[in-house]
Amino acid sequence: MPTRTHLLKALEEMATLLELAGANTFKVGAYSKAVRILGDETIDIGALVAAGKLTDIDGIGKGIAEKVVEFWTTGQITELDELRGQFPPGLVELTEIPGFGAKKARAVFDELGIASVAALEEAARDGRLEKLKGFAKKTAEKVLEGIALMRKHSGRFRIDVAWSAAQPILEALRAHPAVERVEAAGSLRRWRETAKDIDFVCATPRPADVMEAFVTMPGVESVTGKGDTKASVRLESGMQADLRCVEPSQFAYALAHFTGSKEHNVRLRQRALDRGLKLNEYGLFPDGSEESLPATAEEDIHRHLGLAFIAPELREDMGEIEAAEKDALPTLLTRNDIVGLMHLHTPASDGQPSLQDYAEWAHRQGIAWMGIADHSQSAAYAGGLKPDVVRRQWSEIDAVNAEWGPKGVRLLKGIESDILVDGALDYDDDVLAGFDFIVASVHSRFNLSEDEQTARILRAVAHPRTTILGHMTGRLLLKRDGYAVRQKEILEACARAGTIVEINANPHRLDLDWRLVRFALESGCLLSIGPDAHEISGLDDLRYGLGVARKGWATADRVVNCWSAEKFLEYARVKK
């Protein structure tokens, strides 16, 4: 049974093999673009194949549609098999070495018969590589470095890891006397769930000074590139960081450019061309003019192009440009809209902070309500609460509320109930009835079939006492794929049942995926941002959940963290 993942892999391999075969770069690009387009989980490939409507998707034409149909019905693509016949399988792997692309892979294959990373490594060591035309000693060294790097790191980092690396660099650059402005750009600023590298954009009249400071900063392991305005370093953490310096008057353009995404930029530049303008990282230039239209902020750039301001999180070429054109972008929720947090663990199960700790934190942060949700009784590994412990915790919450209520902080009595293998919740009805709210989550039996897992979760979200569906897929970013479930079907069921869908804000999870947040909203779901906190510091993960919500076009009215405690409690109560 073909899956989306398998299809994308096949198309990606097509792109690489076509490149190796020397195909037109735009043809290669068309396949890469198709991979990106079809990676959108809200596109129902099976349905479009059945209806013969794949070409309705912008960017999918007759040629690629045929390949998709063939793969979906037979599990293979004839042309892909033919291409595979032309090159040994190891050649594709060579193109994954940083700095080593299809052209070089083809050259070493044609000239030296090399078709594996191991063989390439050997040739780089024994001097054969540097004898090739267009190659030399430096290239051989780069190859060895690239191979070592590829082996050491999978190449992507979680967003929290990336931000932790970026923060001290940002602070150091901000403190530099020659720096007027500096921001982290790229996937960090767009709040993607992972990042390949860290991009900084800096406004300075003295780029050489700033770049020198950048490449000699603590934590820099090696300098991989340094020109007049751009420097790249490898950090000890293994991440690459790039700094680009521009004139202060160019800063907004550079920031927009390096924030991306690449696909969003392509669309903006095309839009500029359509209007007789040329857009690059230095400015927006009327035909034949050397002088850019002025922009002190990105808002100005968007306005010059006839667009409403597009927040960085939305710049993925997923409809934001069309919406900005019609001034129909949503008013995204912000940190200031958030008055409540839920899905918090205490020492009663596997958390660190006490009820008192949570109340104090909320008071300090101006948060009005905190929803406690320890693990339920089946979660023995996490110290799940037996019914008598649940009742004791309720009394403790009453006591904390008596103290903190007058100061404007209220704790809610919740639970993170395991979804049992048959889809039932983890307590008898009389215990369930006593909770203010219930987060239902899967913590066991990840390997059920897609049908079984989906049915299990569908039953749980339909339960009248389930307030929130916790981390829908159980994925751990860069570590473990989510369990097999039909997410759209579950989201539609949540919308029907009025079950709120959690955006788990833990940066290891960020589950619901941002690409599905929009589908959830369009289906009519409400959302909650759950820090899933086990320590006080875990509450700061709110920022990542907020990023996911904003990336999914969420507005404050649809995210229950922005509701008063009374409104949230009433919603949970009526649902019962």
Place this chain on the structure above:
DNA sequence: GCCGTTTTCGGCCCGACTGTTTTCAGTCG
């Protein structure tokens, strides 16, 4: 390979840096 109120052919976003070259190709973002 995709696309089209100029177009069914001929375009397709743009620039920095590196390494190998005496003027440019490859890679990357």
